[in-house]
Amino acid sequence: MVANTYLPSTMRAWTFSSGGTPEKVLSFKPSFPAPATPNGSDVLVKISHASLSSPGSNLMRDIPSLLRKNAIPELDFSGRVVSAGPDVPAEFASGAAVFGTVSKLGSIIHNQGTLAEYIVLNVNCIAVKPTSITFAEAACLSCLGQVAMEMVRQAKIKKGDRVLVNGGSGAVGAAAVQLCKDLGAFVVTTCSTKHAYRMKQSLGVDEIIDYTQVNSIPAALENSYSASQFDAILDAVGSRELFLRCPKYLKPEGLFINVGDSNGSRLGLILHTLQNVLQPSILGGVPRRYITFGAPLNGQNAAHLGRLASKGKMMVFIDSTFSLEDVISGYKRYKSGQAQGRVVIDIANMDTRDQ
Ligand SMILES: NC(=O)c1ccc[n+]([C@@H]2O[C@H](COP(=O)([O-])OP(=O)(O)OC[C@H]3O[C@@H](n4cnc5c(N)ncnc54)[C@H](OP(=O)(O)O)[C@@H]3O)[C@@H](O)[C@H]2O)c1
Structure with a gap:
């Protein structure tokens, strides 16, 4: 499927500028500046789903406010490449279904995150999404x-x-x-x-x-x-x-x-x-x-997990799905201790809609 290559100047996104819990620090921006066209080996991805995660919450809680100005939370996503820099391999060309994880450093330095409609990131962070798993599942696999x-x-x-x-x-x-x-x-x-x-x-x-x-x-x-x-x-x-x-x-x-x-x-x-x-x-x-360690995160590891998932050897359990606007309810569910699996955010559901 060829992706819609229309690139808007604004997007819906959640951001935070000080450390704390999601309910206290997150604010919803209906018209946040969308990322620019990618250069070099970067890709611009339209996000289908994101998942809530322990490192996502920890980064929101722990990173000093000094380093965060309109930071977008969370690390994991699935979606489609809508624009690719000139050095991006053909498998990640515009239209490719992908999934992956924003690196923690990228999240901290560039305030990047996945609770938004679009993200620009290096092609090393992503893998091709296997056709046998859904975008919702792929958004939970990587980090x-x-x-x-x-x-x-x-x-x-x-x-x-x-x-x-x-x-x-x-x-x-x-x-x-x-x-x-x-x-x-x-x-x-x-x-x-x-x-x-x-x-x-x-x-x-x-x-x-x-x-x-x-x-x-x-x-x-x-x-x-x-x-x-x-x-x-x-x-x-x-x-x-x-x-x-x-x-x-x-x-x-x-x-x-x-x-x-x-x-x-x-x-x-x-x-x-x-x-x-x-x-x-x-x-x-x-x-x-x-x-103990901080795990290295990259697209090659994500691709390995994708291969296991496509063979039924890496199952993802989804507890519940919330819309982008309803992220705070998603975090409440995630932190309730009652969730039976992952909490997913539906941003532009590519499992059910032609994107
Ligand atoms: N170093 C790194 O690079 C890195 C990266 C990511 C995450 N982490 C850390 O890894 C840990 C796991 O992350 P996660 O996302 O998998 O968390 P999670 O999904 O919230 O899972 C937490 C686990 O802890 C269990 N648990 C809760 N209370 C317990 C208790 N009193 N005694 C024994 N087990 C208990 C839960 O069991 P039940 O659900 O059955 O109650 C569940 O299996 C977190 O501490 C996170 O910060 C580290």
């Missing part, structure tokens, strides 16, 4: 899937490995579970009761610890897995206790990877990370290897 990919890569998961995914029902965790199962690992995950059925039936998790039914996840792990320890623990929640007690359920040569930051302040997180990485066991440190 948090890439974080999971990096965890699985760093842990060098292979067939037969025993892996614990803490927070397997979340966006990062569900992607990590699917990547580990695809590699032939035995996967145990934590989640709450409302997600247990989906974890087993749809994602094929081998065993579940329902964290709402136990007093302490580490204690439950000590009870059940001290005789059959894990090769790797992928923590998508950020539990310090899980690491401190892990010698009971993680093999001595095993790796603990944490990307979660749900416990404590930013400063506390940094201090704990330094302690976890640097404190030797003879000085009271935990005798297990610990790593």
Whole structure:
């Protein structure tokens, strides 16, 4: 399908200029300046869908106001290229259906984001959308899937490995579970009761610890897995206790990877990370290897996730969809703790309308 190449001078967009929660800092701009025609290896994309995400909310909350002036929130999107710079490969020419993630640096420096009708970004950030998945699904695949990919890569998961995914029902965790199962690992995950059925039936998790039914996840792990320890623990929640007690359920040569930051302040997180990485066991440190990282985000990784999704090996669960104007309700749902999957924003639904 050839995209509409009419390029408007204004667009609908949400923006923020100070740090805080979406309800407090976001404002809707019905006539925000649209991006200019792309140069070099940049593309201008008309956005079909965007998804709400933990890094999207964190960037809105944490980045000092000094650096943000009319910043557009969120990172993930799907849509169609409507204009391409002269150095863009033919597969991303005008009309191509694409998906991907704005880099965090791009978001911070250029105030770029995906809760808008159009975005200009480098072709390295995008991948061609497989025809077998919807634009809504594609908008959920990239960023948090890439974080999971990096965890699985760093842990060098292979067939037969025993892996614990803490927070397997979340966006990062569900992607990590699917990547580990695809590699032939035995996967145990934590989640709450409302997600247990989906974890087993749809994602094929081998065993579940329902964290709402136990007093302490580490204690439950000590009870059940001290005789059959894990090769790797992928923590998508950020539990310090899980690491401190892990010698009971993680093999001595095993790796603990944490990307979660749900416990404590930013400063506390940094201090704990330094302690976890640097404190030797003879000085009271935990005798297990610990790593954390900010995942590299790029179009090649997104393309890999797209290929897995098109083979049915990377499922995306969509909880609900909100219009662009109703983004605040979307964030309320996202932060309610009740969502069963991703919260998606329909900006110019290319699944149902000829765009
Ligand atoms: N380092 C990076 O590059 C990077 C990038 C992106 C995200 N992150 C971080 O990665 C983490 C996961 O992100 P996400 O988007 O996947 O979050 P999410 O979708 O909100 O998932 C959160 C997970 O935590 C679980 N959970 C909530 N409360 C819990 C508790 N008390 N005990 C155990 N588990 C609990 C949830 O289980 P239920 O839903 O079943 O209750 C769910 O599985 C976040 O902390 C995020 O900031 C890091």
